[in-house]
Amino acid sequence: MxxxxxxxxASQGGVFRKGQALARGHxxxxxxxxVSAKEWVQVxxxxxxxxxxxxxxxxxxxLDAAARRLAMGADTVISHETAAQLQGMELMTPYDGEPRLTxxxxxxxxxxxxxxxxxxxxxxEHRDTFRGVPITTAPRTAADCARSMSRHAAVVTxxxxxxxxxxxxxxxxxxxxxxxWPGARRARDIVEFASERSETALESLGRCWFFDQGIPQPxxxxxxxxxxxxxxxxxxxxxxxxxxxxxxxxxxxxVDLDRDGSALWREKLREDRLRDLGLEVVRGYWSDxxxxxxGLAERLRRAFARGSRAAGEPxxxxxxxxxxxPGPLSRAS
Numbered sequence: 001m002x003x004x005x006x007x008x009x010a011s012q013g014g015v016f017r018k019g020q021a022l023a024r025g026h027x028x029x030x031x032x033x034x035v036s037a038k039e040w041v042q043v044x045x046x047x048x049x050x051x052x053x054x055x056x057x058x059x060x061x062x063l064d065a066a067a068r069r070l071a072m073g074a075d076t077v078i079s080h081e082t083a084a085q086l087q088g089m090e091l092m093t094p095y096d097g098e099p100r101l102t103x104x105x106x107x108x109x110x111x112x113x114x115x116x117x118x119x120x121x122x123x124x125e126h127r128d129t130f131r132g133v134p135i136t137t138a139p140r141t142a143a144d145c146a147r148s149m150s151r152h153a154a155v156v157t158x159x160x161x162x163x164x165x166x167x168x169x170x171x172x173x174x175x176x177x178x179x180x181w182p183g184a185r186r187a188r189d190i191v192e193f194a195s196e197r198s199e200t201a202l203e204s205l206g207r208c209w210f211f212d213q214g215i216p217q218p219x220x221x222x223x224x225x226x227x228x229x230x231x232x233x234x235x236x237x238x239x240x241x242x243x244x245x246x247x248x249x250x251x252x253x254x255v256d257l258d259r260d261g262s263a264l265w266r267e268k269l270r271e272d273r274l275r276d277l278g279l280e281v282v283r284g285y286w287s288d289x290x291x292x293x294x295g296l297a298e299r300l301r302r303a304f305a306r307g308s309r310a311a312g313e314p315x316x317x318x319x320x321x322x323x324x325x326p327g328p329l330s331r332a333s
Contacts, residue, residue, distance in 0.1 A: 001050060002026060013066025013133035014053040015043055043067040061085055065099035066133050075104040077122055077134040080148060083141040086130055090160035090201050092153040102136065102144075111181050120181070126174065138166055143174040146190045147183030154190045156204040162196035197221045202248045203236055206284055209293025215300055218246060224274065225317040232273050232316070240318055243307030244280040244300065277316040280307045
């Protein structure tokens with residue numbers, strides 16, 4: 001690749017048009033040869049990238065997003081679900097549709113939809129770059145997802161961002177910049193509800209189910225010790241006043257780790273130790289979403305009733321673990 005084309009491609013996320021290659025030192029014959037030899041790979045109609053660059057982003061939406069942006073020929077930024085994927089936020093369900101882009105509108109303009117794309121103001125403080133391509137900042141991405149996704153999906157993504165160190169106050173400040181936009185008020189409620197302690201999408205959904213079913217919100221990620229001071233377990237949720245622990249398990253936890261049955265056996269022993277301490281243990285699963293968490297809520301209420309009848313001083317101690325080191329989304333922009 002000629003130096004001039006390399007510089008241009010780098011500024012466009014590694015993608016380029018045929019005409020751009022011809023204008024920067026490559027003949028038509030050379031272009032055909034490189035495409036035939038698979039040195040250059042077509043990413044989108046009329047848009048190419050070096051094969052090594054394509055391999056680097058295999059499984060990522062980045063190149064498709066960069067190519068779609070180049071094809072649009074407008075001032076656009078990667079946003080919403082696509083930005084969330086690139087910034088390491090979790091989605092409730094995988095997104096594999098057309099890359100999400102926002103066409104930049106003048107400050108003060110109302111958000112709209114243009115040719116299947118979002119269109120909204122994206123001030124400099126809401127704009128970042130990813131591999132040379134404009135992208136919304138992590139706080140703006142979280143705010144946009146909270147505005148546009150279903151409530152449960154938004155909680156999953158926002159909690160994932162908070163767990164990685166994104167500041168709740170910064171996301172709320174972005175939503176203040178977006179006040180009056182569709183979904184902004186609901187998004188504020190979601191961000192205020194979201195917890196930075198949820199470690200999986202299933203835990204985030206569990207908190208939504210608890211809220212929907214009138215179950216009080218539990219403490220999260222607590223260490224349980226016996227009365228002798230020995231550590232017993234770290235649990236997903238605990239309702240201390242009801243002497244009840246909640247654990248939400250995805251099937252892959254056991255499918256991936258339990259090749260010889262040892263993971264299931266360790267989990268059984270762990271649960272036995274918790275019950276020996278006088279704690280009720282209730283498990284939740286992805287399938288609990290089939291009825292909106294109603295069955296899980298009923299299991300919890302029965303456990304609360306049993307726990308509230310327990311006599312004597314608790315034979316355990318519950319402690320908050322040390323604060324985790326913030327992840328890559330800790331910065332404000």
